[in-house]
Amino acid sequence: MAEDHVPDREPELGLRERKKRETRRRIADIATGLFMTRGFDNVTIADVARTADVSVNTVFNYFRTKEDLFFDRQDEIVEAAGRDFRERRPGEGAVALFRRRFFEGLDARAHQTAFHEGSEVWTRTVRDSPALLARQREIGRRAQDLLAEQLAEATGASPDDIAPRAAAAMIFAVQSTLVEQISDRKSAGETLQEMAEDVYAAAARAFDLLEHGLGAYAAAPDPAAPDGPAADPTIRN
Structure with missing residues (x-):
């Protein structure tokens, strides 16, 4: 045994x-x-x-500093993405990993997603303070830079390879956009139950774009094409 x-x-x-x-x-x-x-x-x-x-x-x-009192777990936040990447499942790519982790956060009502009761109070406190907004951006940038380093190491990228930094930036942009949308809706008075279906659909849509690329998304109308610009099959409506 x-x-x-x-x-x-x-x-x-x-x-x-x-x-x-x-x-x-x-x-x-x-x-x-x-x-x-x-x-x-x-x-x-x-x-x-x-x-x-x-x-x-x-x-x-x-x-x-006083900002450190509010963001007392900032080091954990900075380390989280890098730790998740190091602990990804066998064969799991970066986008699949962060997609999975975001949906797990939604399911768990994790504070990182803003999809939890009371998130509107946290959001208001941060948005009402320029100092907290600046520190929040700084924390996000540190976390993004650390993930870029992990991506570069895992892929053997050269120092002048932009791919790790671009990938980290895109991953964080998707997550930040989703969290901001959730924060806005919660602050506007919606309940978690009321917004749940839309939140999960938006997350799926955003990570689909990240996984498959923008392709023909938002292409200008082509008068020569009878049905307008061809739809990118990788982009879901």
Whole structure:
């Protein structure tokens, strides 16, 4: 009988490190609650420290900036796409991987998709703050650059090969567009149930375009052709 495989586990943290991690998480959770209730620009570090019952210096010991308090898991976000790519299934291409992962996120109502209850509050908080919008773009760019590096390594691309960077940019563009559309609809008051069918159809459509290419999409009308421009068979209506 084959031996059971026991996955590697992270070494257990000591008491001191566990307490530091718990303190960091508690401060971040309290800060996020304040930001989402009052607005990011209306909350100071002193407000966070007072509510968390710690000193301002303690907050800065854990978080370099106020934006870091809101995006306290930004390193996880940056690493996620690269990690998913490294762990893709045998024979699974990049587009198929991220298509699968996006639909899994929709099914799980994952916060990365904005397809979850309360996403409109998060969206409003970010969109109302230029600082948070800038940091969100920075995080997205870091994640995209890391994925491009992973793609280049996996394909043996040369440093001047644009394909890995273009592929990463297109993957992130599709995901970002879908998330923004979901965020807009949720912010407009639609329920998850009301938008579910459209959200899944839009995701399928977007990843179809990514997988098969734009082809003749949006071709100009051709008066010489009796039925207009020929339809690209890879593009679904």
